Amino acid sequence: MPESWWRGAVIYQVYPRSFADGDGDGVGDIAGLRARLPYLAGLGVDALWLNPWYPSPMADGGYDVADYRGIEPVFGTLAEAEAFIGEAHDAGLRVILDVVPNHGSDRQAWFREALEAGPGSPARERFWFRQGLADGPPNDWQSIFGGPAWTRVPDGEWYLHLFAPEQPDFNWNSPEVVREFHDVLRFWYERGVDGIRIDSAALLVKDPDAEPDGLHPYEDRDGVHEVYRGWRKVTDAYPDRMLVGEVWLPDQERLARYLRPDEMHTAFNFDFLNCPWEPAALRKVIDTTLSTHVPLGAPPTWVLSNHDVVRPVTRYGRGDTSFDLQDRRLGEPSDRALGTRRARAAALLAMALPGSVYIYQGEELGLPEVEDIPGELLQDPIWERSGRTDPGRDGCRVPMPWSGAEPPFGFGKGEGQPWLPQPADWRDLTVEAQQDDPSSMLSLYREALRIRRRELGDGNLTWLPGEENVLAFTRDSGLTCVVNLGEAPTPLPRGNILLSSAPTPDGTLPPDTAAWLL
Numbered sequence: 001m002p003e004s005w006w007r008g009a010v011i012y013q014v015y016p017r018s019f020a021d022g023d024g025d026g027v028g029d030i031a032g033l034r035a036r037l038p039y040l041a042g043l044g045v046d047a048l049w050l051n052p053w054y055p056s057p058m059a060d061g062g063y064d065v066a067d068y069r070g071i072e073p074v075f076g077t078l079a080e081a082e083a084f085i086g087e088a089h090d091a092g093l094r095v096i097l098d099v100v101p102n103h104g105s106d107r108q109a110w111f112r113e114a115l116e117a118g119p120g121s122p123a124r125e126r127f128w129f130r131q132g133l134a135d136g137p138p139n140d141w142q143s144i145f146g147g148p149a150w151t152r153v154p155d156g157e158w159y160l161h162l163f164a165p166e167q168p169d170f171n172w173n174s175p176e177v178v179r180e181f182h183d184v185l186r187f188w189y190e191r192g193v194d195g196i197r198i199d200s201a202a203l204l205v206k207d208p209d210a211e212p213d214g215l216h217p218y219e220d221r222d223g224v225h226e227v228y229r230g231w232r233k234v235t236d237a238y239p240d241r242m243l244v245g246e247v248w249l250p251d252q253e254r255l256a257r258y259l260r261p262d263e264m265h266t267a268f269n270f271d272f273l274n275c276p277w278e279p280a281a282l283r284k285v286i287d288t289t290l291s292t293h294v295p296l297g298a299p300p301t302w303v304l305s306n307h308d309v310v311r312p313v314t315r316y317g318r319g320d321t322s323f324d325l326q327d328r329r330l331g332e333p334s335d336r337a338l339g340t341r342r343a344r345a346a347a348l349l350a351m352a353l354p355g356s357v358y359i360y361q362g363e364e365l366g367l368p369e370v371e372d373i374p375g376e377l378l379q380d381p382i383w384e385r386s387g388r389t390d391p392g393r394d395g396c397r398v399p400m401p402w403s404g405a406e407p408p409f410g411f412g413k414g415e416g417q418p419w420l421p422q423p424a425d426w427r428d429l430t431v432e433a434q435q436d437d438p439s440s441m442l443s444l445y446r447e448a449l450r451i452r453r454r455e456l457g458d459g460n461l462t463w464l465p466g467e468e469n470v471l472a473f474t475r476d477s478g479l480t481c482v483v484n485l486g487e488a489p490t491p492l493p494r495g496n497i498l499l500s501s502a503p504t505p506d507g508t509l510p511p512d513t514a515a516w517l518l
Contacts, residue, residue, distance in 0.1 A: 008355065008456070010357045012043070014361055031076060047195070101204055138150060232262050246268055252289070305363050310330070315369075345514035469487075482509055
């Protein structure tokens with residue numbers, strides 16, 4: 001039986017609003033994405049993960065979904081989406097869609113019906129409506145975006161939203177909610193979608209009246225696993241499909257529960273993403289990941305960035321190179337040259353590890369975080385919910401630079417500026433500027449992906465003895481990966497150098513450099 005495609009796949013994350021604009025309105029769309037499919041196929045990835053493209057008021061960048069079976073008109077039409085799926089398949093690319101089961105939009109038909117139906121109605125059972133306490137909301141839960149997690153409606157009841165008020169949480173105790181999402185999965189599988197990325201996967205089951213019982217009242221409660229057993233049954237009815245969960249948990253043993261054979265196929269490895277650029281910390285994360293995944297038969301995933309995370313070039317250039325979702329340390333000094341050097345090495349490390357790899361758009365160009373977007377242009381709800389003290393995640397969502405010497409850098413037709421401003425100094429980071437430069441970040445990614453497809457993927461890892469500040473291991477094919485995280489050059493082992501993240505003079509590996517040998 002052939003190996004499942006996702007076990008060793010390289011998956012490229014597309015944030016549709018910021019990838020490519022096909023109609024010149026300043027917002028990325030399906031037409032732009034279809035036009036750039038040759039670029040993605042040429043890059044050497046195996047699959048595309050698309051952030052939500054459904055109809056949405058965009059209170060949270062599309063994660064406030066108004067209709068799970070449609071396409072946001074700014075992005076295009078359902079017919080265009082179906083054409084894109086077919087064209088991606090023709091180009092050898094699988095398609096993974098984002099599904100948001102924890103919450104919908106306050107503009108969704110179900111929620112409007114619930115507001116009109118009133119307290120005690122079946123329509124309200126699909127959400128978390130509760131009577132408040134004498135002095136305010138039902139409890140003291142806080143929104144992940146800041147402020148209270150409850151909003152009061154005119155008839156006096158309160159509804160729960162773990163994110164923005166425009167994103168009411170679904171009640172997964174409701175059989176209607178369960179059936180609805182099973183049908184949504186089928187809708188997209190029948191249109192050829194190859195996988196589903198599950199947003200905020202650990203938050204679905206909650207108990208607003210919970211007494212302390214050792215479990216968090218709304219995160220990683222045991223009942224959530226029954227939800228994903230149902231999703232797995234639906235998915236298994238469609239050959240060669242997969243589920244990948246966004247599961248932010250500090251405990252790898254708890255994470256492993258989501259990867260049991262009757263639940264998800266894979267889950268994002270946030271321990272690796274959060275890890276500082278330190279050899280002992282990285283070695284521990286890699287070992288822990290493998291020890292929890294391998295016994296379950298689940299492939300690990302390796303990811304350096306996404307649409308919620310400070311870009312690696314900026315993060316690795318700081319004094320503290322770790323990442324914390326609750327404290328992104330925006331505005332802290334960053335050495336871009338150092339950050340770029342480390343990001344290049346980190347890319348080779350991630351791509352050499354066994355399992356699947358995720359690449360966030362622009363990562364292959366070495367784009368830095370944009371930290372000077374004017375406040376009046378910021379759109380992340382975190383900006384307003386934090387009292388305009390936290391600019392949020394827009395800095396990693398700035399539109400892709402494709403060509404030219406000034407914004408919009410070929411992002412769309414004409415000279416119209418995109419929905420978020422691009423820095424003028426990105427002129428040297430465009431696809432056009434990098435594509436024929438063998439020393440560019442783009443060339444490094446293309447060559448690494450070419451070698452990875454031939455020599456790497458899923459399988460085993462064997463650590464090699466070495467210096468304290470060096471990570472070195474071999475893979476089943478015989479390829480050796482060496483990463484120098486120290487401050488002095490280190491000798492390279494014997495072998496032919498296939499690729500290095502920086503020049504390797506006299507057979508030595510400089511600091512913050514990685515090399516592949518065979």
